[in-house]
Amino acid sequence: MYHQAVYDEPFIFEIRGRKTVKLPHENENFRLNIPEKMRRKSLNIGDREEFEVVRHFTRLSQMNFGVDLGFYPLGSCTMKYNPRLNEEIASYPGFRDIHPLQDEDDVQGALRLMYELGEDLKKITGMDAITLQPLAGSQGEFTGLSIVRAYFENRGELDQRTEVVVPDSAHGSNPASANMAGFKAIEIKSNKDGKVDFEEFKKYITKNTAAFMITNPNTLGIFEDNIKQMADYAHEMGALVYYDGANLNGIMGKTSPGKMGFDIVHLNLHKTFSTPHGGGGPGAGPVAVKEHLKDFLPVPIVTYEGGKYHLNYNVPKTIGKVANFYGNFSILVRAWAYIKLHGEEGLREACERAVLNSNYMSYKISKIMPVPGYRIKKHEFVASSHDEEGKLPKASDIAKHLINNGVHAPTIYFPLIVPEALMIEPTESATKEEMDRFIEILKDAINTPKEQLEKEPTNLKVGRIDDVDASRNPRPTYRVLMKANSKN
Amino acid sequence: MDNINDILKEMGLNSIDDLFSDIPPNLKISSMGLDAGLSEDEVRRKAMEYASMNKTITQYHSFLGFGAYNHYVPAIISAIISRGEFLTAYTPYQAEISQGIMQALWEYQSLMAELLDMDAVNSSNYDVSTALGEAIRMAVNITDKNEVLIPKFTHPFKKSVARLYARGSNINLVEYPFDESGKIDLEFLKNNVNENTAAVYVEYPNMFGIIDENVAAVKEIIGDQRIMIAGVNPIALGILTPPGELGADIAIGDGQVFGLGLNFGGPMLGIFGTRMEYIRKMPGKIMGVTKDSNGKLAFAMILQTREQHIRRERAVTNMTSNMGLMAVASAIYVSLLGESGLKKLGEINMGLTNNLIERIKDFGIDMPFQGSPVFNEFYMKLKVSKTYLNLAARKSRVIPGAILGQEFGFDTRKEVNMITNVTERNTKEDFDAFMEFLGKVI
Numbered sequence: 026m027y028h029q030a031v032y033d034e035p036f037i038f039e040i041r042g043r044k045t046v047k048l049p050h051e052n053e054n055f056r057l058n059i060p061e062k063m064r065r066k067s068l069n070i071g072d073r074e075e076f077e078v079v080r081h082f083t084r085l086s087q088m089n090f091g092v093d094l095g096f097y098p099l100g101s102c103t104m105k106y107n108p109r110l111n112e113e114i115a116s117y118p119g120f121r122d123i124h125p126l127q128d129e130d131d132v133q134g135a136l137r138l139m140y141e142l143g144e145d146l147k148k149i150t151g152m153d154a155i156t157l158q159p160l161a162g163s164q165g166e167f168t169g170l171s172i173v174r175a176y177f178e179n180r181g182e183l184d185q186r187t188e189v190v191v192p193d194s195a196h197g198s199n200p201a202s203a204n205m206a207g208f209k210a211i212e213i214k215s216n217k218d219g220k221v222d223f224e225e226f227k228k229y230i231t232k233n234t235a236a237f238m239i240t241n242p243n244t245l246g247i248f249e250d251n252i253k254q255m256a257d258y259a260h261e262m263g264a265l266v267y268y269d270g271a272n273l274n275g276i277m278g279k280t281s282p283g284k285m286g287f288d289i290v291h292l293n294l295h296k297t298f299s300t301p302h303g304g305g306g307p308g309a310g311p312v313a314v315k316e317h318l319k320d321f322l323p324v325p326i327v328t329y330e331g332g333k334y335h336l337n338y339n340v341p342k343t344i345g346k347v348a349n350f351y352g353n354f355s356i357l358v359r360a361w362a363y364i365k366l367h368g369e370e371g372l373r374e375a376c377e378r379a380v381l382n383s384n385y386m387s388y389k390i391s392k393i394m395p396v397p398g399y400r401i402k403k404h405e406f407v408a409s410s411h412d413e414e415g416k417l418p419k420a421s422d423i424a425k426h427l428i429n430n431g432v433h434a435p436t437i438y439f440p441l442i443v444p445e446a447l448m449i450e451p452t453e454s455a456t457k458e459e460m461d462r463f464i465e466i467l468k469d470a471i472n473t474p475k476e477q478l479e480k481e482p483t484n485l486k487v488g489r490i491d492d493v494d495a496s497r498n499p500r501p502t503y504r505v506l507m508k509a510n511s512k513n
Numbered sequence: 514m515d516n517i518n519d520i521l522k523e524m525g526l527n528s529i530d531d532l533f534s535d536i537p538p539n540l541k542i543s544s545m546g547l548d549a550g551l552s553e554d555e556v557r558r559k560a561m562e563y564a565s566m567n568k569t570i571t572q573y574h575s576f577l578g579f580g581a582y583n584h585y586v587p588a589i590i591s592a593i594i595s596r597g598e599f600l601t602a603y604t605p606y607q608a609e610i611s612q613g614i615m616q617a618l619w620e621y622q623s624l625m626a627e628l629l630d631m632d633a634v635n636s637s638n639y640d641v642s643t644a645l646g647e648a649i650r651m652a653v654n655i656t657d658k659n660e661v662l663i664p665k666f667t668h669p670f671k672k673s674v675a676r677l678y679a680r681g682s683n684i685n686l687v688e689y690p691f692d693e694s695g696k697i698d699l700e701f702l703k704n705n706v707n708e709n710t711a712a713v714y715v716e717y718p719n720m721f722g723i724i725d726e727n728v729a730a731v732k733e734i735i736g737d738q739r740i741m742i743a744g745v746n747p748i749a750l751g752i753l754t755p756p757g758e759l760g761a762d763i764a765i766g767d768g769q770v771f772g773l774g775l776n777f778g779g780p781m782l783g784i785f786g787t788r789m790e791y792i793r794k795m796p797g798k799i800m801g802v803t804k805d806s807n808g809k810l811a812f813a814m815i816l817q818t819r820e821q822h823i824r825r826e827r828a829v830t831n832m833t834s835n836m837g838l839m840a841v842a843s844a845i846y847v848s849l850l851g852e853s854g855l856k857k858l859g860e861i862n863m864g865l866t867n868n869l870i871e872r873i874k875d876f877g878i879d880m881p882f883q884g885s886p887v888f889n890e891f892y893m894k895l896k897v898s899k900t901y902l903n904l905a906a907r908k909s910r911v912i913p914g915a916i917l918g919q920e921f922g923f924d925t926r927k928e929v930n931m932i933t934n935v936t937e938r939n940t941k942e943d944f945d946a947f948m949e950f951l952g953k954v955i
């Protein structure tokens with residue numbers, strides 16, 4: 026049986042002791058001329074010994090779950106194994122201790138690596154130009170859609186082209202990014218197969234459409250086989266076509282966004298290219314475009330000219346900058362290492378195995394609960410724990426049963442178009458044994474009485490959490506918690 | 514046994530290709546055109562070769578800051594954040610199995626709340642530039658007005674990002690000047706805050722490193738119906754009055770200084786805090802304290818109805834992934850230094866900077882805002898060309914600072930406008946080399 030480590034770990038504020046860390050120049054005396062109004066009177070975070078800090082955070086880490094601990098089929102997140110080689114390389118002083126404003130001559134190795142990564146990503150996506158600057162997938166979307174905006178502004182069509190069309194199965198960040206870039210998001214209904222219907226699609230694409238935005242395979246793991254037709258039609262209507270690259274793992278080496286007719290692509294290096302997600306981030310969201318959009322990319326772009334690599338600010342119609350400097354460089358290093366390690370064959374095999382695993386699981390799971398949509402899936406699929414008789418447990422209860430048994434739960438309640446959705450993405454980093462075990466736990470959840478499921482989890486640091494109270498009475502910080510406690 | 518053919522057979526398939534029959538033949542590619550894969554050791558050697566083509570900052574007497582700072586990185590940070598339980602986790606969507614990172618992130622929020630004097634802090638934005646972009650959008654969202662004032666002298670990269678975020682939301686950014694001492698021109702503010710003004714963005718230390726006490730007068734000028742956004746260098750908050758106490762409604766900063774290192778400029782960390790009354794308009798994931806079914810203390814992600822996965826187009830932001838691990842790293846850093854360490858560190862940075870300025874004084878160099886107190890950066894004008902300066906700097910193995918250029922209308926062929934940064938990592942040898950270099954260019 027699975028048991029997570031359980032410590033009654035105090036808040037860091039309650040761990041107090043001597044400051045042991047030694048700073049350079051610690052014993053020198055300085056003259057300070059801080060204006061009176063600007064001089065801090067107090068800071069209440071306490072001091073503590075170094076070993077106490079290490080113990081505290083180590084114990085916290087043990088009450089957490091990652092790919093290094095077990096199966097993590099969190100749909101849409103591509104939680105594949107993160108090679109440790111990536112970590113080693115990112116820590117080399119030659120990559121770690123360089124400043125973004127150093128002279129170009131001093132950072133040729135870094136620029137070379139970025140250039141190579143960009144070239145490889147262009148090949149993988151079938152696109153013509155790239156920026157590595159966006160700091161995550163969603164920021165890639167904002168960057169890409171800002172490029173769309175600049176493109177139509179440049180053509181004098183922005184007043185007319187105000188809409189971004191997205192399927193109702195799209196990730197929430199798609200419509201949110203459209204809004205942030207100044208567009209109105211229009212949702213198009215998926216058909217009963219979970220795809221965008223071409224005839225329906227044509228009704229939505231008008232002279233007001235700036236872009237059609239979609240991920241393919243879509244969020245149900247189904248390949249939209251009309252994609253080229255849709256892209257061609259959108260182009261005929263003067264619109265651009267945007268590819269959400271979160272699902273690239275399902276097609277890598279088999280087809281490419283460029284081939285499918287897309288103008289703009291963002292990638293999530295923390296998904297397809299194995300960089301660790303760190304419990305939230307950092308990720309990286311490079312954006313690749315076709316030739317006609319390359320003059321709009323953020324600055325600087327990395328170029329190679331005259332035998333040297335450059336940070337080139339000479340991009341005629343650039344949208345400007347999207348981040349402090351040039352992107353999450355140390356994440357780029359990791360993705361570079363992953364691509365070099367795998368190469369042409371290895372990347373294609375990763376995709377094949379991911380798709381095989383997903384189809385195997387969907388085949389087996391379809392025997393115990395509905396799996397809406399086509400039979401052939403790509404790298405992920407969506408099961409629905411919703412039946413007419415109401416015999417199946419709720420998706421959230423199934424999730425708790427899974428984590429209670431030491432495997433991570435799928436993404437639940439997304440995509441929104443499937444009731445009680447369980448979005449399962451095994452990735453290539455799963456053995457048959459692991460998948461079979463997951464399926465056994467799933468069956469077990471179905472056979473467990475509802476009252477008992479609702480009591481789970483029982484093997485973890487805490488039991489079922491009260492989300493409603495958490496948000497009704499927000500206690501986001503220690504100081505707010507202390508104030509709330511003193512009132513009670 | 515884990516065998517591909519067994520799996521295929523169980524499904525009644527013959528080959529992997531069957532699984533790709535849903536992709537129309539005209540869309541298939543036979544090759545991506547990539548090189549063949551390498552062994553682990555070959556990749557390592559290639560990486561070592563590229564890394565060795567870079568000259569690290571430690572090979573110089575470096576005074577380069579201006580947005581990325583060469584601060585000391587404690588050894589325990591990488592030891593803890595490279596633990597697989599943290600490193601290889603996703604965003605804690607399943608709270609019960611993710612209490613460890615949720616507590617760490619909540620403690621990050623709590624530590625930043627103390628530093629900023631803000632009750633609500635999110636579990637990170639991407640970096641300070643994007644945090645500024647989001648803060649501007651948030652202020653407009655709160656006030657329903659659409660003009661935001663920002664200093665003309667804002668880091669050009671940060672300003673460019675803010676402009677892009679503003680453009681998408683049809684927000685008008687208006688630039689305001691500094692007075693002759695390099696501080697906010699309060700008269701200008703008084704005359705230019707009007708019925709359209711949603712917010713004023715202030716910085717301390719500002720782009721020239723100045724600890725601008727005029728910041729303390731801004732909230733009164735703009736009033737309660739407008740938002741004061743304060744940008745701070747978090748490492749200065751060991752000794753400087755926190756933004757909350759100075760009247761800020763939103764406080765932002767870059768946590769790169771808290772033990773993240775340089776990494777050629779990324780990842781960094783957008784610190785973002787606000788007053789409790791505005792928490793529902795704040796972007797980003799927020800951890801909160803609650804109870805489990807047994808009444809035991811637990812952590813949960815709160816106020817998710819603000820976010821894209823629920824609110825979609827009307828979400829407060831599109832941000833999904835963030836900088837979680839960097840937030841944990843800076844929580845470790847701040848815990849380790851503690852209140853006395855952060856105070857000491859602030860004093861060291863400011864004190865060393867003052868020492869260097871003191872030594873330079875005798876040279877009679879043009880330092881436009883001399884006399885205004887600075888934290889760990891200061892501004893000089895040198896009457897030489899950039900090319901000449903770089904040559905002299907190289908000879909002394911000094912990187913004397915960051916050079917401001919065209920974006921502010923400076924012609925680097927005639928004079929150099931430079932921001933010089935001093936941190937606790939600078940040594941006596943660095944200072945001597947800097948003086949030697951200055952002697953050459955004057």
Ligand SMILES: Cc1ncc(COP(=O)(O)O)c(C=O)c1O
Pocket residue numbers: 101102161162163164196198199240244269271272293308310832833834
């Ligand atoms: C389909 C899809 N699109 C976009 C995103 C956003 O990516 P990120 O989390 O890197 O911002 C995600 C992941 O969260 C996703 O699954």
